[in-house]
Amino acid sequence: MELLTYTFVQYAFLGGISMAILTGILGPFVVQSRQSIASDMFAHVALAGIGGALLVGIGPWWGALPALIVVSTLIWWLLDSGTYSPDALAMFFLSGGLALALAFVHIARDTVFSFENYLFGSILTLTTTDVLAILVSTIVVVAVLWCLWYPLLGATQSPRYLIPFRRTPKLVQLLFFWLLAIVVWVGIKTIGGLLIGALLVIPVLTVRNWATSFKQLVLLSTATSVSSVSLGLMAALYVDMPPSSLIIGMSILLFILQTVVGSLMRKRQM
Amino acid sequence: MNNPVITVNNVTKSVASRRLLDDVSFTIAPQSLVSLIGPNGAGKSTLVKIILGIDAQYEGTVVIRPGERVQYIPQLVIDDQYQLPMSVYEYISIATNRLYGNSSKKIDFEKTLSHVGVAVEKLHQSYISLSGGERQRVAIARALLGDPTILVLDEPLAAVDYASRSGLYELIRHLQKDHKMTVLLVSHDIDSVLPLSDQVLCLNRTLHSNCHPSELSTQDGMYNQTIHHHC
Numbered sequence: 090m091e092l093l094t095y096t097f098v099q100y101a102f103l104g105g106i107s108m109a110i111l112t113g114i115l116g117p118f119v120v121q122s123r124q125s126i127a128s129d130m131f132a133h134v135a136l137a138g139i140g141g142a143l144l145v146g147i148g149p150w151w152g153a154l155p156a157l158i159v160v161s162t163l164i165w166w167l168l169d170s171g172t173y174s175p176d177a178l179a180m181f182f183l184s185g186g187l188a189l190a191l192a193f194v195h196i197a198r199d200t201v202f203s204f205e206n207y208l209f210g211s212i213l214t215l216t217t218t219d220v221l222a223i224l225v226s227t228i229v230v231v232a233v234l235w236c237l238w239y240p241l242l243g244a245t246q247s248p249r250y251l252i253p254f255r256r257t258p259k260l261v262q263l264l265f266f267w268l269l270a271i272v273v274w275v276g277i278k279t280i281g282g283l284l285i286g287a288l289l290v291i292p293v294l295t296v297r298n299w300a301t302s303f304k305q306l307v308l309l310s311t312a313t314s315v316s317s318v319s320l321g322l323m324a325a326l327y328v329d330m331p332p333s334s335l336i337i338g339m340s341i342l343l344f345i346l347q348t349v350v351g352s353l354m355r356k357r358q359m
Numbered sequence: 360m361n362n363p364v365i366t367v368n369n370v371t372k373s374v375a376s377r378r379l380l381d382d383v384s385f386t387i388a389p390q391s392l393v394s395l396i397g398p399n400g401a402g403k404s405t406l407v408k409i410i411l412g413i414d415a416q417y418e419g420t421v422v423i424r425p426g427e428r429v430q431y432i433p434q435l436v437i438d439d440q441y442q443l444p445m446s447v448y449e450y451i452s453i454a455t456n457r458l459y460g461n462s463s464k465k466i467d468f469e470k471t472l473s474h475v476g477v478a479v480e481k482l483h484q485s486y487i488s489l490s491g492g493e494r495q496r497v498a499i500a501r502a503l504l505g506d507p508t509i510l511v512l513d514e515p516l517a518a519v520d521y522a523s524r525s526g527l528y529e530l531i532r533h534l535q536k537d538h539k540m541t542v543l544l545v546s547h548d549i550d551s552v553l554p555l556s557d558q559v560l561c562l563n564r565t566l567h568s569n570c571h572p573s574e575l576s577t578q579d580g581m582y583n584q585t586i587h588h589h590c
Binding site for chain 2: 117120121123239242243246293297300301302303304305306
């Protein structure tokens with residue numbers, strides 16, 4: 090418990106729990122709209138932004154945010170035009186982002202920089218500015234979701250559950266992409282770009298059979314996500330393992346646990 | 360016909376040299392219940408998309424009388440194993456938003472559900488746990504919140520069990536009269552929709568008949584020839 094008095098540990102918990110709230114709340118929208126792979130695509134785009142930031146000499150993480158907002162808008166526009174299929178677009182930006190990132194880092198000739206921190210996160214090295222940025226992002230995303238709950242719920246539903254034809258506001262779908270971009274931005278600093286998708290999806294799959302409404306689903310997936318991050322971080326303080334892998338490990342463990350419990354309960358009811 | 364709510368004039372639609380609709384023309388009178396019947400691939404859904412303005416790639420003209428408010432209930436697909444839980448309350452609440460073209464007025468959920476014959480206890484149940492008939496009734500309730508003057512239903516009984524069918528048709532007929540709506544009903548279920556309809560459109564790429572159902576059944580051989588052959 091003495092470890093909890095260290096500032097870097099407190100920052101890790103603050104940043105981690107904020108991220109867990111973000112992924113827990115937005116995850117059901119992501120899974121419902123079949124955009125699970127989009128978080129991975131955005132993470133690779135963020136790497137290009139990080140590379141670009143190195144080139145112009147600003148903080149790498151800060152370079153990722155404008156890149157994410159610009160490219161998420163572009164992806165939304167391309168999807169809306171209906172010219173390209175979503176999976177083809179995902180692969181285009183996923184590979185394109187990574188290639189651009191490699192090129193930028195090579196041109197910048199920064200020998201100290203390592204992509205690893207952004208691919209797998211660096212939650213134990215968060216600074217005061219990082220934590221503040223994460224907290225502000227969390228407040229913004231939660232406030233937008235609070236104010237536009239039903240429009241976002243409508244815009245991310247399967248078309249057959251929507252208010253049909255001409256009623257789906259395109260701008261709400263763009264807003265959803267921006268929210269996802271912000272969550273990925275927070276994710277690359279904390280749990281890592283390659284692992285943020287797991288935290289968006291696994292808690293939703295864990296609790297989907299226990300909820301009867303979308304609101305319940307969001308609350309339960311947020312609780313699961315916060316539990317995974319808290320348990321994973323606690324474990325990382327005592328076990329010499331990367332915090333990100335422990336967090337995702339906890340998330341998978343909770344999924345397995347609910348699957349076993351759920352199947353035992355169903356057998357008992359039969 | 361005086362001042363029709365929907366006027367379809369010489370509508371032709373082709374995709375990759377295949378003709379889906381061929382010179383289709385008809386009008387729909389205000390406050391009538393019109394059945395659009397035809398076999399699979401007849402072009403019913405294509406025609407509905409053109410009328411709703413979803414599909415703009417066609418020849419001819421479609422005019423909806425100015426000031427009409429259209430609501431559309433698409434075909435129900437009952438087996439969607441990937442759908443996440445959403446309560447009936449949430450399903451209806453999505454509609455009550457200015458962003459979706461509806462007013463954000465406060466809803467009396469009890470009245471909304473009882474109006475379509477759904478028990479108010481279902482309000483906080485998962486929408487996907489409801490039967491096909493109940494889902495369609497809730498979908499109709501949601502559509503009515505938009506205060507439509509034209510209601511388009513695509514195969515409303517496609518995933519509804521046999522016992523619930525007549526009740527649902529009666530509800531549609533009752534609501535149509537109660538709300539003074541024009542209803543366009545797309546259906547395969549020819550024998551059930553004919554007695555309810557004021558006008559029948561039998562489509563199989565071209566319009567094979569456009570008349571009152573009694574004219575179909577009284578014309579010798581016409582019913583069998585037109586309905587069971589073409590539709």
